[in-house]
Amino acid sequence: MKSCSAMRQLSKIVIMFCMLLLPHTTDTRFQMSTQEQNVMTSLNSDVLLPCIFRTQGDVVDTEFIFVTWTHNNKEIARYKAGDVLITSKALLFESELQKGNASFLLKNFQVGDKGEYICHVVDAPDEGQIKVRLEATDTRFQMYTQAQNVISSLNRDVLLPCTFRTQGDFVDTESIIVTWTHNNKEIARYQAGDVLNTSKALLFERELQRGNASLLLKNFQVEDKGEYICHVVDVPDEGQIRIRLEELPKVMIVPDILVRGKDQIINCIIDGHFPEEISITWKKNGVPLRKTEMKDDGTFITTESFILNPVDENDEFTCEVKVMNEIISTTQKFKLTDV
Incomplete structure (x- = not known):
């Protein structure tokens, strides 16, 4: 019920705003409000992605329209001839479609939800689409990738990548903890200005200030193969990157x-x-x-x-x-x- 209420309130605002974007013309057969929009939201919130269109008349005949929403080229919601195909993550509302509002409610926004969304509306013989770019405003902490594979020949030094981002241009190294493990055994650590390295594994404090926690592994040998985990803590946030290191075949x-x-x-x-x-x-x-x-x-x-x-x-x-x-x-x- 709260989602429906929120949808109604937000849709009124969206419709009013987007109608202002519609060009004034005597040809009102079919129009989309705009071609591209950017939307910013914080993690874990619900977000409305706007898509407003206009057909001839005050009320849209929903029996003749076809609406699809895609995210990074994958379909996530659809409306056709009275049938609404949605998920618990993505919601369309038939009652709003009658008003020319194909806006889409995305539940519980997460990092994986970022990217390009396309609202495509068909009212034969006319059709149009709106592109919406969704990004996160909460960029306080982010690991750049979740998994990587690295290969190297023996007897070489190997750099295992681990990069992260915190709020601001430079990392406050006094507040972060970085640990590297190899097959569940700790091999390097940084905490509050102290770097614990070995002759085999090296972290660099100067690079940590730039969000670079990459590890230099010296003189790669067969026993160094396996899984490495870079774990970064910047209270209250944390994240990790898994890397598999293998020898050249x-x-x-x-x-x-x-x-x-x-x-x-x-x-x-x-x-x-x-x-x-x-x-x-x-x-x-x-x-x-x-x-x-x-x-x-x-x-x-x-x-x-x-x-x-x-x-x-x-x-x-x-x-x-x-x-x-x-x-x-x-x-x-x-x-x-x-x-």
Whole structure:
């Protein structure tokens, strides 16, 4: 009941405002109030996204209109021929549609609700749409991402990213706590001006002032693989980022001996890659075959094959693999036999 009452009060204001935006014209068959709007609201609040249209006459014949609302290209509410399709999160009101008000009530606004909303109204043969950009006014604390994958070769220093935002241009480092854990074991901490680092894991206080809690991991080894968590507390707010660190996979071409002048399959095996999605390119023309399986340690093994009829031992075949932003490759000449 409170939502309906709030909707009625807000809709009156929205209609009055948006009608002022309608251009004065003698052609009143169909018009949308405006083409684009920006709406700001705080987290955990209900917010009304405006969408006002006008058809011929004082009352809209709702049997002939079709209304859809989308969020970042995904449909979230619809009205067609008396049927209203809504959720507990997104509300349309048929009684308001009769007044040319297709405004949309979004319940309990969260960070994931930010973005572009489109109200599309069809009153055949006419149609129009309004774009509404919804953003949060409460930006006191925000982690920039929730999960990342990082890959590296062994014996290198690796930067594990963790960035956050608080109110203002600079972070008050006296009030924040930052901890990094590896497979549930704490490896670095910052609290009230004290940085607890090791020779293996380094945090930088100067970067914390800029909202950068990234961790420098020294001399990456096999035992350093696994899940890392960056946890930031800025009372009363907190958040965390999970990062999976893996070694660059091994790339092999098999077999190394082929029969001259006979169709055979050669394979490019990529062992130990993560995540599953990779790009594989052969440097010779052929028919590609690919197979991916998950291993017991949670990484994947992929086999890339093509049919080859070898005639020259001087030909070089290269399997080039792109995993995220890293490119690794192996090149091989085949020994040829006549049997």
